[in-house]
Amino acid sequence: MERSETVVTINGEEQRPAGRKAPRVVAREGSAQDLWLGQQIRALRRAQKLSLAQLAERSDLSIGNLSQIERGVRSPSVRSLQRLSECLKVPIADLFQTRALPPAAELGTILRRKARPTLNLSKHGCHKELLTPMMPGTLQLLLVTLDPGGTSGAEHYVHKGEEAGVVIAGAMKLWIEDQAYILKEGDSFRFKSTRRHRFESASKQTTRVIWAITPPIY
Structure with a gap:
């Protein structure tokens, strides 16, 4: 378990002088930057169906620290981010997808276009x-973009809930069980x-x- 490390915040990284241990500096509690980063890490963990204890064990962090x-x-250190990115199988850059941080008053209610978290497969x-917004709720809305030849993967998958959507550009082939449907611009769908x-x-x-999922899985 890590004890004392240089701490990084979303706004920048501490520099440690050669041969000296830097004092631990933690961002103010509840800052918009730390809330945003924490929400992305939680969403990635849940999307990969990992419990808090499982990710803590794999990343060699304490459950309390990860929570x-x-x-x-709590602001994660550079080392903690490296461990988490390895365990979540995403580059550290993917944990900082927002180009603009929302005001604290908008967290959980408003998500500006420039601040959208993005999962790039x-x-x-x-x-x-x-x-x-990546806050507790019962509905999640996504913009799914597929490159030519893009796919969700070779295998079918399932999860609890219901989803629906509408194709706003291009065309998509959607398999539900063994039935395949071609959906073109303007066509919509819904299924368990x-x-x-x-x-x-x-x-x-x-x-x-435009894809809606309930309950959220990301």
Whole structure:
């Protein structure tokens, strides 16, 4: 377990003089930066179906430390971010997807376009932008962008809840169980997420889908 490390905040990284241990500096409790980062780490953990204890064990952090990071009351160190990014299988840069931080008063209610968290599944040509704030709620709205040939993966998957959406550009092939549907611009869908499903691009152009999920999984 880590004891004393140079602490990084979203606004920058502490510099440690050679041969000297820097004092630990923690961002003020509940800062918008720490809340935002903690929400992204929590969302990535839940999307990969990891419990708090499992991620803490894999990242060699204490459960209390990880819980404080996710709740935005503790600023993670560079080392902690490296461990978390490795365990969550995302580059550290993916934990800082926002280009503009929301005012504290807007957290959980408003999400500005420039502040959208983005999950890039580059290997599969699939990109998901969260359109709803990453705070506790019962509904999640995403903008799913598929490159030509992009896909959610070769295998069907299931989870609890229900989802619906509308294709706003391009075309998508959607499998629900063993039935495949071609959805073009303006076509919409809804199905129980407990039914096996997957999707892929069906266009030579970029495909975009507004996708709603309840309860949230990201």
